[in-house]
Amino acid sequence: MNPFESVSALEDAKPLDRLVGPVREGVRSLLGGGIVRDALHGVWLGHPLHPVLVQVPIGAFTSAAILDSLPVDDSAASALIATGIVSTVPAAAAGLADWSEMHEQQQRVGLIHAAANTVALLMYGASLAARRGGHTGRGKAWSYAGLGVLSFSGFLGGHLAYRQAAGANHAEAVPHLIKPGWQDLCALDDLEADGVPQHMTLNSVELVVVRRGERIDVLSDRCSHLSGPLHEGTVSQDGACITCPWHGSMFSLEDGSVRRGPATAPQHAFDVRVESGRLEVRLPGAG
Ligand code: FES
Structure with a gap:
């Protein structure tokens, strides 16, 4: 052995x-x-x-x-x-x-x-x-x-x-799996506007999408700490952050930065735009 x-x-x-x-x-x-x-x-x-x-x-x-x-x-x-x-x-x-x-x-x-x-x-x-x-x-x-x-x-x-990948960044692969440039994600009407996290997939990468009125934030879904599903997490009352359901790491919805550990690496934050009623996303540095 x-x-x-x-x-x-x-x-x-x-x-x-x-x-x-x-x-x-x-x-x-x-x-x-x-x-x-x-x-x-x-x-x-x-x-x-x-x-x-x-x-x-x-x-x-x-x-x-x-x-x-x-x-x-x-x-x-x-x-x-x-x-x-x-x-x-x-x-x-x-x-x-x-x-x-x-x-x-x-x-x-x-x-x-x-x-x-x-x-x-x-x-x-x-x-x-x-x-x-x-x-x-x-x-x-x-x-x-x-x-x-x-x-x-x-x-x-x-x-x-x-x-066992303890301490590793579990979101590292995301930019290597996403194609560069704008990507079609979904119809705007598919998004609830109540600030509840929604789960979507792009190029086999899981995303969490939060729409609150006119504002839409998109992050990679699997937590950088140990791959917890952020779409099952909770959004703060002011809509600024999302908390992972597994160990409580908190990330800014705007830029993916870590607001509270144990995560130390940020989530990937996507640029968003709406074209002809469709939500498009782009990950800076993808490809
Ligand atoms: S997996 Fe998200 S905080 Fe541990």
């Missing part, structure tokens, strides 16, 4: 749900739904924050392992391990924020990823304590063991990102 098949089995390990549920609810209530949670998701960055923040502890722990293999004083490696431990805190906070709004299969893998990171962190703590007690050899053994566990955890993180 190749390693990815083993991790795929982990995705379906339903007994983990007994832990996933309470931890997820604990993380959600701790973070709330405001600017702290959005900051940790990376809404301000337009990109998940967690993969950016993990560079510091990974770099520090790996550099410490290299120094430990050389005939040099132990103090620089100790400083790097301390840096790695401290910098894990914001990286873990961002990772937990993302994890709390994932699919259940992703959360099972993510739970083991977080548990492995915790074990690795304890090993590095033991390493630091041993070094400070003058037991350099034991300290090196703990940090090499920590790096081994961290590597396993990194493998799970890679599976989450590349096999």
